[in-house]
Amino acid sequence: MIRSLIAAAAAFVLLAVAPIAASAADPENTLVLETTKGRVVIALRPDLAPKHVAHVKALVGQKFYDGIVFHRVIDGFMAQTGDPTGTGMGGSDLPDVPAEFTDTHFGRGVVGAARSQDPDSANSQFFIMFADGGFLNGQYTVWGEVTEGMENVDKINKGEPPADPDKIVTARLASQP
Incomplete structure (x- = not known):
């Protein structure tokens, strides 16, 4: 009986992380950020948010x-980036992306699309969760999850804005040289 429960629990854990592991193993859907605090690897989730x-x-x-x-x-909440002006008001020259909300839980390491009050206003800005943010579930688009380097995200200088902000040095897909 105990062995059956252990086997069932192990199978559940493996199934729960399988989509993340599969994404991380796919170089076309693995984003590598080299930041001033170190490397952060993000498994992209086209299964949840193909447009994003x-x-x-x-x-x-x-x-x-x-x-x-x-x-x-914001300590205990999230780290936001992706604005070329560094003010939180900017974006790219590409059109905004319509919302792709799901029931995916905004837990530690989840990457979401930042937006204004308009659900269809996401552009280039995104955030990485430091901790649980279940109150965001179904209201923001999840497009990735940190699979490596969360300790480096934790080290990012805090503030709104930080006095000495950290930055993304380079962002590349794992499939890129």
């Missing part, structure tokens, strides 16, 4: 994120 993932990939291909600061970093 395509948008992020297009921006990465343009090297849009290279040199952009983390402009809003």
Whole structure:
């Protein structure tokens, strides 16, 4: 009986992490951020947000994120980046992306699309969760999850804006040289 329960629990854990592991193993859907605090690897989730993932990939291909600061970093909540002006008011020249809300839980390491009050206003800005943010579930688009380097996200200088902001040095797909 105990062995059956252990086997069932192990199978559940493996199934629960399988989509993340599969995404992380796919170089076309693995985003590597080299930040001033170290490397952060994000498994992209086209199964949840295909339009957002395509948008992020297009921006990465343009090297849009290279040199952009983390402009809003709230301890115990999230680190936000992706604004070329560093103010939280900017975006890319690409059109905004319509919402792709799901019931996916905004837990530690989840990457979501930042937006204004208009659900269809996401563009280049995104945030990485430091801790549980279940109150965001179904209200923001999840497009990725940190699979490696969360300790480096934790080290990002805090503030709104931080006095000495950290930045994304480079952002590349794992499939890129």
